[in-house]
Amino acid sequence: MFVGTLTFDLLLGDVHSLKEKRSIVRPIVAELQRKYSVCAAETGNQDLHRRAEIGLAVVSGEAGYITEILDSCERLVAGRPEVQLLSARRRYHNDDDE
16 A cells, blocks of 8 residues: 655745635635545634645555656646645555564
8 A cells, every 4th residue: 555645835825814815725725625535624724814724644555656646746736826836745654664
């Protein structure tokens, strides 16, 4: 079994409240979940209205599939015009990890 995680650090555009932030972040999380069947959530920077952290995880029996899904998720987020992708951090785990 292989697990891949991906964490995005995002800078939001012209956002002045947490309510506006949610209106941008929630659709991104929902699209990641719907389109790629990953587990995704806002995982950090909840109190900052112009920054967001989104984390996601995917599980598979094949490491190559994990890489394909994480690549696709990163392209989706990077292509969103309302956010600027500051960084994306990947981690891979397998049954041999202790």
